[in-house]
Amino acid sequence: MEMDRVRKQVLMTLSSGRKSFWELINGVDASIFELVKCLDALLSAGVVKLKNGTFELARPGVFFAEVRCKYCKGTGTSIKGFEDVYKKYCELVKGRPLPVIGSGYKYEYDQGIIFEDDVIRRVAFMHARGDLNSSEIIVMGDDDLISIAIAATGLAKRILVLEIDERIVDFINKVAVAEGFPLEAIKYDVREKIPEGVRGGFDVFVTDPIETVVGFELFLSRCAEALKPNGAGYFGLTRVELPLSRWQLFEKFLLDMNFVITDILRDFSSYAHGIENPLEGIKDILSTYDRKHLEFFEKMRIEQQIIKVGPKEPWYKSSFFRVELVGEARPKHTGRVPGDIYVEV
Numbered sequence: 001m002e003m004d005r006v007r008k009q010v011l012m013t014l015s016s017g018r019k020s021f022w023e024l025i026n027g028v029d030a031s032i033f034e035l036v037k038c039l040d041a042l043l044s045a046g047v048v049k050l051k052n053g054t055f056e057l058a059r060p061g062v063f064f065a066e067v068r069c070k071y072c073k074g075t076g077t078s079i080k081g082f083e084d085v086y087k088k089y090c091e092l093v094k095g096r097p098l099p100v101i102g103s104g105y106k107y108e109y110d111q112g113i114i115f116e117d118d119v120i121r122r123v124a125f126m127h128a129r130g131d132l133n134s135s136e137i138i139v140m141g142d143d144d145l146i147s148i149a150i151a152a153t154g155l156a157k158r159i160l161v162l163e164i165d166e167r168i169v170d171f172i173n174k175v176a177v178a179e180g181f182p183l184e185a186i187k188y189d190v191r192e193k194i195p196e197g198v199r200g201g202f203d204v205f206v207t208d209p210i211e212t213v214v215g216f217e218l219f220l221s222r223c224a225e226a227l228k229p230n231g232a233g234y235f236g237l238t239r240v241e242l243p244l245s246r247w248q249l250f251e252k253f254l255l256d257m258n259f260v261i262t263d264i265l266r267d268f269s270s271y272a273h274g275i276e277n278p279l280e281g282i283k284d285i286l287s288t289y290d291r292k293h294l295e296f297f298e299k300m301r302i303e304q305q306i307i308k309v310g311p312k313e314p315w316y317k318s319s320f321f322r323v324e325l326v327g328e329a330r331p332k333h334t335g336r337v338p339g340d341i342y343v344e345v
């Protein structure tokens with residue numbers, strides 16, 4: 001059933017004209033692997049053709065109109081009132097540490113950064129929910145440097161960043177000292193117990209979890225443990241990486257930890273690496289959850305074709321979740337959890 005929906009979405013997207021692979025990703029509600037499987041079937045059946053790097057319908061289809069608002073990138077959130085914060089943030093993050101590709105197609109520590117205006121959009125939305133003013137905020141992993149954007153609003157009481165990458169820890173601490181921000185970063189690996197004094201100390205958390213089962217559970221458990229009763233939290237989650245069954249698993253896990261999901265903002269944040277290294281991005285995703293996914297893609301032999309027309313717009317996006325505790329948190333993991341958390345076992 002789900003594949004039938006993806007098929008319809010592909011055909012609708014192509015009905016307004018030929019599209020690159022990257023435009024198709026933006027047109028469907030599917031993981032990369034589901035899209036690749038669907039395209040394989042449509043190409044084999046001759047319903048869709050791949051010519052000069054773009055996909056097109058063999059015969060004209062049902063007309064489909066773009067419905068997303070252009071002014072807010074379809075997010076429903078304006079950053080107009082945050083222009084000064086935006087400018088200051090862009091100034092402060094100059095010379096920031098950037099994600100690097102490590103072994104295979106993998107980005108070191110699963111890093112990948114959000115565009116600057118999208119970081120401010122997150123901050124604006126958090127403020128509108130009453131989660132910045134006089135709040136104590138914990139950020140679990142911060143390659144986006146949202147802690148600096150939050151600090152630049154001057155609204156939060158205290159911000160603590162826990163982060164594995166020393167380059168990011170040092171960068172944040174340097175900015176914090178230079179600007180006199182109530183902000184501190186500490187080197188921390190999410191597989192370890194949370195540091196002394198963090199438990200139950202924060203009103204709000206922000207994180208972009210690793211999206212493997214153990215990765216997600218650990219990031220969200222540590223964040224839950226750090227919250228005061230009735231605290232709130234924000235995190236990004238992708239559809240390009242995950243099938244809906246995985247979203248369902250994560251949502252159940254959040255409910256079990258005593259959270260309620262108050263908001264899911266669809267495709268709220270866009271990532272730069274999808275544009276700069278699109279094929280590496282695709283292969284990184286396909287190799288994370290099941291090795292057969294990458295093999296399937298490579299067997300299709302469409303890589304050389306789809307790369308002919310590079311992405312003009314971001315295609316790697318995440319939805320922004322807001323959750324709130326109903327009383328006290330019940331974190332699943334509180335102890336040390338060793339092992340690989342970046343690749344699904």
Ligand SMILES: C[S@@+](CC[C@H](N)C(=O)[O-])C[C@H]1O[C@@H](n2cnc3c(N)ncnc32)[C@H](O)[C@@H]1O
Pocket residue numbers: 109110111112113114140141142143144162163164165168188189190191208209210236318
């Ligand atoms: C997991 S990455 C995700 C990046 C990207 N913004 C996203 O949404 O896909 C977010 C942050 O967590 C950090 N991180 C990765 N592994 C970690 C670990 N084991 N412990 C603590 N932080 C970690 C990364 O360095 C990065 O700053």
